[in-house]
Amino acid sequence: MSNYTKFKWLFTLLSTKEGRRVLFIPIIILIAFSGYTIYQMEFNSKPDRVEMQDGSGDILLTKRSEFSAIKLPKEVGEIRDIIGEDMKVTAYDVFVDTDNNIKSATVNIKADEAKAQEIIALYENKYSLEKDMSDWEGNAQGYDMSLYYDTNGKRIDIELKKISD
Numbered sequence: 001m002s003n004y005t006k007f008k009w010l011f012t013l014l015s016t017k018e019g020r021r022v023l024f025i026p027i028i029i030l031i032a033f034s035g036y037t038i039y040q041m042e043f044n045s046k047p048d049r050v051e052m053q054d055g056s057g058d059i060l061l062t063k064r065s066e067f068s069a070i071k072l073p074k075e076v077g078e079i080r081d082i083i084g085e086d087m088k089v090t091a092y093d094v095f096v097d098t099d100n101n102i103k104s105a106t107v108n109i110k111a112d113e114a115k116a117q118e119i120i121a122l123y124e125n126k127y128s129l130e131k132d133m134s135d136w137e138g139n140a141q142g143y144d145m146s147l148y149y150d151t152n153g154k155r156i157d158i159e160l161k162k163i164s165d
Contacts, residue, residue: 042065042066042068046073047061047063047073047076047092048061048062048063056097057097057098058095058097058098059097060094060095061076061092061093061095062091062092062093062094063091064090065090069110070090072085072089072092072107076092076094076102076105077102078141079092079094079102079105081141082140082141082160083107083158087109088110089107089108089109089110090108090109090110090155091107091108092106092107094106102162103162104159105159105160106157106158106159106160107157107158108156108157109155109158110154111149111155113154116149119156120147120156123136127140127145129145134148135149139163140160143163144161144163145158145159145160146158146159146160
């Protein structure tokens with residue numbers, strides 16, 4: 001039995017205008033929904049809001065992108081000012097309390113070794129960070145700041161914790 005006789009019904013369906021519509025319209029709809037889902041996951045900067053179930057009432061604002069850099073949204077407040085708007089952020093996690101006051105944040109910036117040295121020097125001068133064993137620590141606008149460059153992941157990990165008054 002040849003391949004033509006196995007799929008004769010498909011070729012017959014494709015030979016008519018109505019048959020092509022029956023096959024291609026659902027395929028086009030599926031491609032459109034898939035494209036919208038990819039856009040929402042990768043290119044939309046709005047964070048996912050996750051309420052913590054530990055009884056604290058804290059909310060986690062989180063976003064990750066594998067393909068492209070994302071901008072920090074307005075919801076992260078002063079973290080956006082500390083990090084800077086032109087950094088290539090690939091992921092962030094920001095913990096806020098019930099009144100939307102930021103408690104802590106973790107930001108990952110994509111950077112090769114040369115770019116990482118530039119970024120670290122910029123933060124070192126701006127926030128007078130001091131080098132420990134493998135990371136830099138200091139204070140930035142009311143937050144304890146810790147920078148670490150991950151050579152395997154080619155990214156800078158920045159951790160910020162609100163200084164308690």
